[in-house]
Amino acid sequence: xxxxxxxxxxxxxxxxxxxxxxxxxxxxxxxxxxxxxxxxxxxxxxx
Amino acid sequence: xxxxxxxxxxxxxxxxxxxxxxxxxxxxxxxxxxxxxxxxxxxxxxxxxxxxxxxxxxxxxxxxxxxxxxxxxxxxxxxxxxxxxxxxxxxxxxxxxxxxxxxxxxxxxxxxxxxxxxxxxxxxxxxxxxxxxxxxxxxxxxxxxxxxxxxxxxxxxxxxxxxxxxxxxxxxxxxxxxxxxxxxxxxxxxxxxxxxxxxxxxxxxxxxxxxxxxxxxxxxxxxxxxxxxxxxxxxxxxxxxxx
Amino acid sequence: xxxxxxxxxxxxxxxxxxxxxxxxxxxxxxxxxxxxxxxxxxxxxxxxxxxxxxxxxxxxxxxxxxxxxxxxxxxxxxxxxxxxxxxxxxxxxxxxxxxxxxxxxxxxxxxxxxxxxxxxxxxxxxxxxxxxxxxxxxxxxxxxxxxxxxxxxxxxxxxxxxxxxxxxxxxxxxxxxxxxxxxxxxxxxxxxxxxxxxxxxxxxxxxxxxxxxxxxxxxxxxxxxxxx
Numbered sequence: 001x002x003x004x005x006x007x008x009x010x011x012x013x014x015x016x017x018x019x020x021x022x023x024x025x026x027x028x029x030x031x032x033x034x035x036x037x038x039x040x041x042x043x044x045x046x047x
Numbered sequence: 048x049x050x051x052x053x054x055x056x057x058x059x060x061x062x063x064x065x066x067x068x069x070x071x072x073x074x075x076x077x078x079x080x081x082x083x084x085x086x087x088x089x090x091x092x093x094x095x096x097x098x099x100x101x102x103x104x105x106x107x108x109x110x111x112x113x114x115x116x117x118x119x120x121x122x123x124x125x126x127x128x129x130x131x132x133x134x135x136x137x138x139x140x141x142x143x144x145x146x147x148x149x150x151x152x153x154x155x156x157x158x159x160x161x162x163x164x165x166x167x168x169x170x171x172x173x174x175x176x177x178x179x180x181x182x183x184x185x186x187x188x189x190x191x192x193x194x195x196x197x198x199x200x201x202x203x204x205x206x207x208x209x210x211x212x213x214x215x216x217x218x219x220x221x222x223x224x225x226x227x228x229x230x231x232x233x234x235x236x237x238x239x240x241x242x243x244x245x246x247x248x249x250x251x252x253x254x255x256x257x258x259x260x261x262x263x264x265x266x267x268x269x270x271x272x273x274x275x276x277x278x279x280x281x282x283x284x285x286x287x288x289x290x
Numbered sequence: 291x292x293x294x295x296x297x298x299x300x301x302x303x304x305x306x307x308x309x310x311x312x313x314x315x316x317x318x319x320x321x322x323x324x325x326x327x328x329x330x331x332x333x334x335x336x337x338x339x340x341x342x343x344x345x346x347x348x349x350x351x352x353x354x355x356x357x358x359x360x361x362x363x364x365x366x367x368x369x370x371x372x373x374x375x376x377x378x379x380x381x382x383x384x385x386x387x388x389x390x391x392x393x394x395x396x397x398x399x400x401x402x403x404x405x406x407x408x409x410x411x412x413x414x415x416x417x418x419x420x421x422x423x424x425x426x427x428x429x430x431x432x433x434x435x436x437x438x439x440x441x442x443x444x445x446x447x448x449x450x451x452x453x454x455x456x457x458x459x460x461x462x463x464x465x466x467x468x469x470x471x472x473x474x475x476x477x478x479x480x481x482x483x484x485x486x487x488x489x490x491x492x493x494x495x496x497x498x499x500x501x502x503x504x505x506x507x508x509x510x511x512x513x514x515x516x517x518x
Contacts, residue, residue: 004098011107011160012084015106018153022149033276034269188465200518209445212466226472
């Protein structure tokens with residue numbers, strides 16, 4: 001029975017690692033996209 | 048060139064403003080998921096047969112539901128793109144596909160984690176899980192296609208066609224796998240859920256749906272900014288050539 | 291443009307695709323040989339026990355057809371791409387479906403000819419004893435091949451023009467072929483074993499539905515993907 005609980009815990013860990021992991025990656029992707037847009041438009045203003 | 052400046056400056060400030068509101072949704076979604084999971088885990092009594100294993104359903108089933116929601120979004124957005132041709136539809140489809148892949152993958156792993164102690168094996172070729180595996184491969188193919196195509200128009204047209212055809216096939220795949228299993232007299236794996244667990248499943252399902260929406264919207268916005276950068280780069284290159 | 295004019299164009303494309311293929315007869319021979327080779331490898335992998343082989347026969351046969359057939363699809367666009375002939379083909383004022391119809395028909399003929407070679411080899415290598423319902427079984431093979439070739443021709447129109455085409459085509463195509471694989475393998479087994487048509491009936495209906503849906507869908511989608 002205790003054995004089974006291990007699986008339950010593993011499942012919840014997998015879920016959270018997946019969600020948090022993607023959330024963090026998404027955060028980075030968003031930041032990067034905004035930074036690139038800033039750079040692009042700054043260059044535009046220069047010309 | 049000068050007309051482009053106020054437009055993208057406005058877009059930038061919009062993006063920043065919207066970012067704050069979307070983060071609110073993210074925070075609410077996160078709290079909702081934590082709350083729903085706690086409620087589910089603490090409130091539900093151990094099942095007669097499955098014991099505490101039943102609690103895995105609170106993460107596995109919402110992942111599955113939302114994977115299919117994402118997939119549905121991909122199908123509709125692809126259809127709209129082929130019909131109307133607006134770039135936004137393509138970006139919605141791509142964002143939903145990326146998030147859908149996450150949830151499909153989670154569904155498969157969680158299904159496997161549940162299966163092992165329940166039936167003794169990591170994989171049982173259960174029709175629903177197997178169809179989900181095929182859906183996963185279709186999503187992956189979709190994303191791979193997008194990564195291999197440089198031109199934005201081509202990428203959008205091609206992914207929309209691939210997304211739509213994939214969507215058409217999902218019910219057919221499910222039917223074939225189901226027949227295949229019954230043909231070989233495989234014992235249908237009962238994942239029927241006791242009615243007393245339904246409330247917990249629904250609340251978790253909705254909480255994860257909020258998270259799905261948050262992910263898709265945020266990914267979409269990032270994609271819009273990426274496209275905008277590409278547009279600016281293109282017009283800068285054209286300017287450069289004229290000068 | 292009249293329909294008969296379109297049909298003539300389809301025939302022209304079929305003729306062009308097949309004769310260029312024939313001049314490089316090596317192309318057909320290589321693919322057929324690969325099919326046979328795959329069967330042999332399956333034989334080794336699944337062990338010499340006759341019963342095991344018989345169980346696996348139709349599955350192995352279909353996998354051999356799928357893995358060798360994929361090679362045909364990218365090649366059918368290769369000729370245009372190498373000679374930069376796709377642009378002129380598109381500039382010619384004719385409906386796009388004629389291009390797809392031509393390529394589809396040429397590929398279908400090609401794969402069916404490969405099957406003429408691969409099927410007997412499979413029967414021999416996998417020690418298939420009963421050939422009772424061989425006629426309807428051939429019908430099933432045709433239905434399965436139609437679905438396979440329609441989707442293969444469609445996905446290859448994109449894969450052949452992108453990077454990593456060798457891996458992209460199978461990656462896109464094979465998940466879509468799960469119903470074809472299941473239905474064809476099961477129905478063929480059942481028919482060859484002499485089971486009455488009823489058993490295979492559901493699978494045949496599925497195959498027909500699949501073919502109708504995806505031949506039509508491929509025709510429509512081809513318009514969108516060939517232009518851009």
